[in-house]
């Protein structure tokens with residue numbers, strides 16, 4: 727079953743062109759979007775979440791065109807963690823996470839017991855409970871990132887879009903986040919997770935499906951173990967690399983770049 731389908735999406739932003747994007751993202755699975763800097767990964771996520779509107783083409787969520795969703799219904803269906811360049815909001819961790827409940831409430835409605843239960847769950851599942859009463863700006867970059875992820879999770883949507891959720895995190899916390907997504911995926915089979923990731927090995931280890939982008943277009947999509955190979959690394963990243971398999975998982979050993987002046 728497909729959670730997200732895009733049909734021939736075209737979008738021009740400045741000089742950049744998202745070019746004929748047709749993808750199917752499986753429901754209840756974890757999908758990684760990978761590709762070089764500037765290849766269009768964030769732009770594609772923004773189109774799926776309606777932060778940006780395509781010039782042409784269609785996005786379909788759970789078999790319903792995105793244009794047929796009411797805004798509140800969309801906010802109850804899709805949550806997106808964007809790449810944050812904003813200063814941290816002037817509030818506590820718990821207050822930030824409570825904002826995730828907004829799509830389930832009317833303006834000025836009080837938090838219900840159910841809202842509190844979802845906030846509590848998000849605090850615990852992300853390990854941010856211990857910071858719940860601290861102001862966001864007093865947290866480290868990694869701790870702030872986890873609080874932002876918790877806010878997205880508190881939204882309790884069946885589609886979760888994450889733009890580089892492991893940015894700012896050390897290796898242990900990166901694995902922590904990936905394991906958390908895996909656990910959520912196992913406990914809530916209806917939840918579809920789509921994450922932009924730069925670490926291809928993590929993508930292969932934790933994701934069921936992988937979409938590789940290059941220059942605003944889809945290069946390849948499929949099971950990570952099937953598509954991750956030296957040719958993909960050459961075509962998409964222009965690097966020479968060895969790809970071996972250990973217990974079925976790819977181990978990527980980068981050797982060298984093939985040219986200096988390319989990439990996207």
Ligand SMILES: Nc1ncnc2c1ncn2[C@@H]1O[C@H](COP(=O)(O)OP(=O)(O)OP(=O)(O)O)[C@@H](O)[C@H]1O
Nearest residue numbers: 739740741742761762763764765766767768769770
């Ligand atoms: N509003 C905009 N105006 C002009 N160019 C834009 C705008 N938004 C994005 N771009 C350009 O579109 C291209 C794709 O950007 P996007 O953020 O989608 O890439 P990405 O693959 O997510 O990159 P990264 O891995 O570096 O985050 C980039 O070259 C970017 O500079």
